[in-house]
Amino acid sequence: MSAPAIPAARYPSGQAAASEQATAHGGPAARRIVVGYGFWLFILSDIVMFSVFFATYVVLLVGTANGPTPAALFDLRNTALETALLLLSSFCCGLASMAVERRNQLWTQITLAVTGLLGMGFILLEAREFAHMAAEGATPQRSAFLSAFFTLVGCHGLHVSLGLVWLATTMAQFLAKGFRQSMRNRFYCFSLFWHALDIIWIGIFTIVYLGGTMA
Amino acid sequence: MRFLGRLTWQAIPFDQPIPLLSGAFVVLVLIGIVVWVIVRGYLPYLWREWITSVDHKRIGVMYCVLGLVMLLRGFIDAIMMRSQQAIAYHAPGYLPPEHYDQIFSAHGTVMIFFGAMPLIIGLMNFAVPLQLGVRDVAFPTFNSVSLWLTASGALLVNASLVIGEFARTGWLPFPPLSEFKYLPSVGVDYYCWALEISGVGTLLTGINFVTTILKIRTYGMSYGRMPMFCWTALASNLLIIAAFPVLTATLAMVLLDRYLGFHFFSNDAGGNPMMFNNLIWAWGHPEVYILVLPAFGVFSEVVSTFSGKPLFGYRSMVIATMAICIISFTVWLHHFFTMGAGGDVNGVFGIATMIIAVPTGAKIFNWLFTMYGGRIRFTTPMLWSVAFMLTFVIGGMTGVLLALPPADFVVHNSLFLVAHFHNVIVGGTIFGVFAGITYWFPKAFGFRLDENWGKAAFWTAFLGFWLTFLPLYIAGLLGMTRRLQHYDVAAWHPWMIVSAFGVVVLIISAGCQVWQIVVSIRERDRLRDRTGDPWGAHTLEWATPSPPPSFNYPILPDVEGEDPYWGMKRKALQEALAENVHYAPVEVPRNSPTGFVTGFFATTIGFAMIWQIWWLAALGLLGAYAVFVRFAWWEISEVEIEEDEVARIAQSERPALEESLQAALAAEQTA
Numbered sequence: 001m002s003a004p005a006i007p008a009a010r011y012p013s014g015q016a017a018a019s020e021q022a023t024a025h026g027g028p029a030a031r032r033i034v035v036g037y038g039f040w041l042f043i044l045s046d047i048v049m050f051s052v053f054f055a056t057y058v059v060l061l062v063g064t065a066n067g068p069t070p071a072a073l074f075d076l077r078n079t080a081l082e083t084a085l086l087l088l089s090s091f092c093c094g095l096a097s098m099a100v101e102r103r104n105q106l107w108t109q110i111t112l113a114v115t116g117l118l119g120m121g122f123i124l125l126e127a128r129e130f131a132h133m134a135a136e137g138a139t140p141q142r143s144a145f146l147s148a149f150f151t152l153v154g155c156h157g158l159h160v161s162l163g164l165v166w167l168a169t170t171m172a173q174f175l176a177k178g179f180r181q182s183m184r185n186r187f188y189c190f191s192l193f194w195h196a197l198d199i200i201w202i203g204i205f206t207i208v209y210l211g212g213t214m215a
Numbered sequence: 216m217r218f219l220g221r222l223t224w225q226a227i228p229f230d231q232p233i234p235l236l237s238g239a240f241v242v243l244v245l246i247g248i249v250v251w252v253i254v255r256g257y258l259p260y261l262w263r264e265w266i267t268s269v270d271h272k273r274i275g276v277m278y279c280v281l282g283l284v285m286l287l288r289g290f291i292d293a294i295m296m297r298s299q300q301a302i303a304y305h306a307p308g309y310l311p312p313e314h315y316d317q318i319f320s321a322h323g324t325v326m327i328f329f330g331a332m333p334l335i336i337g338l339m340n341f342a343v344p345l346q347l348g349v350r351d352v353a354f355p356t357f358n359s360v361s362l363w364l365t366a367s368g369a370l371l372v373n374a375s376l377v378i379g380e381f382a383r384t385g386w387l388p389f390p391p392l393s394e395f396k397y398l399p400s401v402g403v404d405y406y407c408w409a410l411e412i413s414g415v416g417t418l419l420t421g422i423n424f425v426t427t428i429l430k431i432r433t434y435g436m437s438y439g440r441m442p443m444f445c446w447t448a449l450a451s452n453l454l455i456i457a458a459f460p461v462l463t464a465t466l467a468m469v470l471l472d473r474y475l476g477f478h479f480f481s482n483d484a485g486g487n488p489m490m491f492n493n494l495i496w497a498w499g500h501p502e503v504y505i506l507v508l509p510a511f512g513v514f515s516e517v518v519s520t521f522s523g524k525p526l527f528g529y530r531s532m533v534i535a536t537m538a539i540c541i542i543s544f545t546v547w548l549h550h551f552f553t554m555g556a557g558g559d560v561n562g563v564f565g566i567a568t569m570i571i572a573v574p575t576g577a578k579i580f581n582w583l584f585t586m587y588g589g590r591i592r593f594t595t596p597m598l599w600s601v602a603f604m605l606t607f608v609i610g611g612m613t614g615v616l617l618a619l620p621p622a623d624f625v626v627h628n629s630l631f632l633v634a635h636f637h638n639v640i641v642g643g644t645i646f647g648v649f650a651g652i653t654y655w656f657p658k659a660f661g662f663r664l665d666e667n668w669g670k671a672a673f674w675t676a677f678l679g680f681w682l683t684f685l686p687l688y689i690a691g692l693l694g695m696t697r698r699l700q701h702y703d704v705a706a707w708h709p710w711m712i713v714s715a716f717g718v719v720v721l722i723i724s725a726g727c728q729v730w731q732i733v734v735s736i737r738e739r740d741r742l743r744d745r746t747g748d749p750w751g752a753h754t755l756e757w758a759t760p761s762p763p764p765s766f767n768y769p770i771l772p773d774v775e776g777e778d779p780y781w782g783m784k785r786k787a788l789q790e791a792l793a794e795n796v797h798y799a800p801v802e803v804p805r806n807s808p809t810g811f812v813t814g815f816f817a818t819t820i821g822f823a824m825i826w827q828i829w830w831l832a833a834l835g836l837l838g839a840y841a842v843f844v845r846f847a848w849w850e851i852s853e854v855e856i857e858e859d860e861v862a863r864i865a866q867s868e869r870p871a872l873e874e875s876l877q878a879a880l881a882a883e884q885t886a
Contacts, residue, residue, distance in 0.1 A: 027434040027771060034353050038426040041456055045418055049460035052494060056468065056479065063478070063485020140477050144485030147477035151468065169844060176848075 032185055039189040043196045046159075050200050053152040054207060061212075063144030070145070070212025073138055075129070079209045082125045086160075086201050089118035093194045100187055103179045109171060115194070116167050119160055126157050153208065156200050163194055220827035221401065226379045231314065237291075238377030267806040269355035270765055271344050274362050276659055278337030279652065281366055285329040286645075288373065290725060292322035294718055297683070301715035303701035304708040315700040316383035317402065321372065323386025324406060327502070328413060329369040331640065334648040335509045336365075336420055339448045341655055343424060345756035345763065346442045348433030348772045348787070353426035354419075355804035356846070361416040361423065363814025368413025371821050375405040379825075382406040385698065387495050388469055390480035390488045395473040401825050403473065407466045408821040414463050415817075421455030424448060433755075435774035440783070442754045443519075443526055446533050447512030450540040451505045457544070458501035465494040489554055496547035504543040506640065508536060510647025511578060514600045517650050518582045520752040521597040522589030523882075528581040535574035535581075542571045552620045553627050561620040568618035572611055579604055594750070595669035599650035602677045603642055610638030613688070631691025634684045641680055649673075649728075656735075657744040661761045665742065668731035675724035682717025686710035746875035747868075748784070751882055758787035760871045766801045766856060769865035785883070788876040792869060798861040802853040809846050816842065 029037075061070070092115040099107035130150070133139075140150040170190055177183055217223075228234050252258055265273055295318050299308040310318065340358065344351055352358050375381040382402040384393045393403045428449045432441070441449075469491070471477040478486040519526040526532060548556065548564040582604060591597065613635040617623050626632060649672075657663045690710040695702065735742055747760040755772055756763075772787035790796075820835035822828075 028349055028432065029430040034426060034430050037430050038353055038422050041422045041425055045422065045456045045460045048457055049464045052461050052464035056464075056490065056494070059487060059490055060479070060485060063487065065478075065484040140471075140475065142484070144478040144481070144487065147471065147479055147486075151471060151477070151479075165840075173848070 032181065032188075035185040036188055036192070039192055043192055046196065047200070050152075050155070050203070053148070053155055054203060057148040057152045057208065060144040060148040063148075065143035065145075067143040067146065068133075068136070068138045070149075070208075073133060073136075074209050074213050076209060076213055078125060078129055079205060082122050082129075083201065083205055085118050085122040085125065086198060089115050089122065090195055090198045092118060093191050097187070097191055100174075100179060100184060105174065105178075108174055112167060112171050112174075116164055116171075119164050119167070119194075123157060123160055123164070126153070130154070149208065153204055156197065156204055159197055159200070163190075163197065166190055166193070218828075220823075220829070222378075222826040222828065226401075226826075227377065228380070233310070233314065234376050241373070242377065263806065266811050267359070267808045269351075269359045269804045269807055269810075271340050271352050271355065271358060272659065272763065272767075274358050275337045275339075275341030277362055278333045278340055278365070281362075281369060282330055282332070282334030282337055282648070285325050285333065285369055286331075287725065289322050289326035289330050290721070292318045292325065294722065296322065297711075297715045297718040300699065300702075300711045303699075304705070304711070305703055306701065308701055310700065312700045313380075313383060316698070317381040319698055320382045320385055320402075320406070321375075324382075324410075325369075325372060327386065327506070327640075328410060329365070329372065331506050331644050331648070332413075332417065333365055333369075334652075335451070335506055335644065336361075336417070338513065338648065338651045338655065339424060339451070339509055341659060342651075342756060343427065343445055343448050344431075345658070345759065345767055346445050346754050347428065347431065348436055348755045348768060348774065349427075349431050350766045350768065350771075350801070351804055352423050353431055354423050356807050356809050357419050358423055359807065359810030360813050361420040361810075363810040364416030364419070364817055365413045367814040367818040367821065368409040368416070370818055371405060371409040371412070371825070374822070375402065379405065387499065388466075390469070390472070390486075390491050391482050393469060393473075394481055395476075396481075403469070404825045407470050407473075408825050411463060411466055411470075412817045412821050414459050414466075417455055418459045418463070421452040421459065424452040425456060428452070433768075433771045433774060439530075440774055442512075443515035443529070443532055443536075444509070444512035444754075446536050447508040447510075447515070450536045451508040453540055454501045454505045454508075454543065458498045458505065461494060461498040462502075465491065465498065468494075489551075492551045492554065493547070496550040497544070499550065500547040501543045503636075503640065504539055507643040507647070508539065510603075510644045510651075511536070513647045513651040513654065514582060514603060515585075516752070516754065517596045517600045517654055518585050520654075520750050521592045521594055521600075522586045523592075523751070524585055524589040525753070526581065527584035527587075528577075531577055532581050535577045538574040539571060542567065542574075546571060549618055549623070552623045558620075565618050565620050565623075569615055572615050572618075575611060579608060594653075595664070595666055595673055596650040596654040598670065598673045599646045599653070602673070603646040603650070606642030606646065606677075606680070607639060610635060610642050613638060626691055628696050629691035630687040630695045630697055633697050634687035634691060637684050637687075641684075646676075649676075654750070655756075657742075657749045658747075658756055658759075658761050658763070660739075661744055662735065662739040662742040663744060663749055665731050665735045665738065668727055668734055672724050672727035672731055675720050675727055679717050679720030679724050682720055683714050684717070686714040686717070690714075745871055746878060747871050748875045748878065751878065753784055755783060755787055758784045758791065758872070758875070760868045764864050764868075766803050766861075769798055769801070769861050769868070770796060785876065785879050788872055788879065791865070791872050792876060796865070798858050798865060800858050801856045801861050803856060805854045807846075809842060812842050813839065 028034075092111050096108055096111035096115060099111055133146075138146055140147045167190065170187060173183060173186075228238075252261060265277060268274065295310060296315070299310045299315060302308050308315075340352070372381070379401040382388055382393070382405065383398060384403060384406070388403050388406055391397060428441070428445055468477070468479040472479050472481060472486075478484040480486050480488045480491045482488065515526050515532065546564055546568045548554075548560065549568045552561050552564070582600070593601075613631070617626065617632065617635060653664050653669055687710070690707050693704075693706050693710075695704070695707045695710075744761045747763075748757040749761070750757070755774075758772065759767060768791075770790065772783075772790055774783050775786065816835045816838040820832050820839065823831035823835055
């Protein structure tokens with residue numbers, strides 16, 4: 001759908017200018033816009049999915065079944081550290097966007113690698129937190145509250161992990177293919193995804209961790 | 216741990232002749248078809264032109280074929296249920312309870328997810344890009360992925376017929392019944408995995424079509440000029456994006472409960488079964504509008520075309536469509552008024568439900584006023600449309616009745632409800648699908664469907680529908696609840712017999728439908744559509760020859776004027792026929808096996824998860840990742856058709872389009 005090239009050739013000679021003026025709508029959008037738009041819609045749908053897990057979590061907060069409560073479980077220091085890692089990772093992803101804009105392979109690879117390492121740090125902290133809880137008997141099988149907690153936070157963690165796989169693939173592709181348009185479109189999608197996970201995390205941080213310990 | 220997980224020979228129902236024989240029959244037919252295809256040497260053709268095709272028209276046709284086959288499959292379930300209830304008065308009937316429960320569950324699941332949805336998505340696939348005057352959807356390869364994921368889900372549901380069993384929960388797996396504790400067999404797992412897989416496909420379709428409609432339209436195709444079908448497709452796909460993630464998440468929770476002992480919907484440990492109802496219907500109610508809105512779009516096109524008039528109240532129709540799109544998210548609780556949320560909550564949802572009838576009513580009036588004063592041609596699509604208006608109004612009224620919580624308390628879970636939703640879904644979606652298929656068939660294949668057999672199919676369907684479901688309304692008012700395997704109330708029995716007789720008429724109708732296609736293929740020369748515009752219709756797709764070339768339009772049409780109808784097609788024809796047109800090379804998306812391979816791995820993963828064959832699931836995931844990387848590395852996603860070839864195709868179209876233009880001009884003279 002390469003739109004811009006067409007108009008000159010589309011009309012019988014001489015009519016092009018007049019017809020162009022009469023056109024209220026300029027025809028199919030450029031590929032770059034279409035790809036980004038589609039991915040935005042995907043992100044929205046993903047946010048709808050998370051909203052279901054959030055709603056479920058809030059409904060099941062009371063379902064602790066005499067087991068551990070949020071206040072007893074959560075360690076805000078760990079959460080703060082996780083938050084810092086994830087936001088810094090996103091910041092690095094932003095730096096990578098700038099490097100990609102400038103077609104700088106070295107800085108693209110460096111910033112993306114740091115993005116990935118910070119993301120991995122986040123996952124490790126989360127895994128450690130989960131393991132810690134499980135060791136104390138706070139498993140998802142213990143109560144409805146814990147089922148909802150592990151599913152909501154775990155689903156975010158799963159997204160981050162899949163993002164890391166995608167990130168590695170993207171880095172390899174930048175190396176192999178350089179900065180052609182299709183690659184930049186894909187990287188745009190990746191950075192949308194990575195930033196959207198921050199937004200979800202802000203929700204988790206606020207509703208799950210702060211809400212759980214301060215209520 | 217066993218090598219094949221929970222899968223053993225006991226999964227094959229050797230002791231139950233009905234599923235075993237019907238399953239064996241289906242497997243034999245499938246093997247027969249595959250052997251026939253291979254022996255006749257059609258396999259390369261099928262692979263090249265259909266299975267790997269990313270052309271929206273081909274994908275649309277394949278969706279419709281899948282939908283029609285599944286419609287027949289669901290219909291066979293319906294025949295079994297109606298015949299069982301006709302004879303199960305003071306008697307056990309011929310279907311044991313555990314089998315009967317699977318049948319009504321499979322009937323609903325198959326009809327909604329694999330019958331109605333593929334048919335609706337198929338029609339949108341076929342018509343929307345053509346109507347927008349463009350060459351394909353936004354993401355053609357993902358479109359193919361969607362198709363094959365849907366097919367994968369359909370395959371899994373049907374596999375449950377012979378390997379293991381299906382859910383015994385009803386068409387939605389209500390907990391706590393669907394919890395592992397109460398139904399440890401694989402039935403619910405089949406349900407969940409099949410719908411998780413096909414749900415991803417549907418979500419991709421939603422994203423694809425919203426992007427297409429909002430971002431890829433031809434020159435001058437502003438929102439106010441989009442055909443009504445595109446508007447309804449937009450609303451439907453917006454609903455898909457907003458609703459299907461809810462289904463995915465909810466079924467994921469059911470699976471976590473079942474596989475890992477989580478407590479979302481369990482009776483103990485703080486779980487909340489009613490939360491499932493809220494979540495599933497937060498998806499489920501929008502779902503019925505996902506199904507019916509595109510059908511409304513079909514009726515808009517058909518009524519306008521065969522009344523020879525532009526659609527009455529185009530703008531009010533757009534507003535009504537978008538209003539329904541939004542309000543449909545605010546009514547879900549009316550599916551379980553009896554939960555006991557209290558008078559205030561029930562009141563709010565009851566009123567919202569009644570409000571949604573208002574824009575729907577506005578649409579009915581718009582169609583009536585479109586017909587008013589028009590020169591109506593009662594072709595098969597038009598008959599379906601008129602019958603829809605009659606049927607749907609009655610179904611709508613029983614719906615408003617059910618929206619009153621006190622009335623709902625009386626008839627909830629009864630056959631009255633069953634009659635109501637069949638009244639709107641069959642009368643709305645299925646009538647719309649048949650109207651749409653008959654309407655666009657010549658565009659897809661180059662020849663019309665036979666009118667006589669089409670009309671026979673219509674009248675028998677119309678009669679059969681009412682004969683089947685009117686008795687259910689009455690039986691429901693007499694207190695008969697749904698899903699009864701047998702009963703002892705004498706007053707219900709006659710109505711069940713009438714209903715079964717109605718099914719016989721519907722069987723004749725289904726036969727007419729099949730025979731209509733056979734006759735039409737045989738007599739395709741007589742039914743040939745030479746001009747590309749057999750109905751004298753309005754929208755852009757009729758300014759192409761039938762069938763259109765793979766890239767639809769040699770030059771993208773330029774749309775102008777306030778009236779989005781007659782002028783649009785005429786101008787597109789005139790542009791296509793202008794002298795000295797300079798053709799540019801056309802880029803078409805390249806065929807890709809990605810969709811099919813994804814479907815293959817999805818089926819593998821689904822099957823492995825259902826039977827808990829963990830190594831196979833891991834293998835499937837690895838394969839899926841390999842496909843992802845392959846797709847990501849695939850640079851050449853488009854092939855270019857050269858100028859000369861485009862010009863040659865455009866030249867070959869000229870006689871047909873010339874004739875079509877003359878007819879259009881003549882029609883304008885007389886109008």
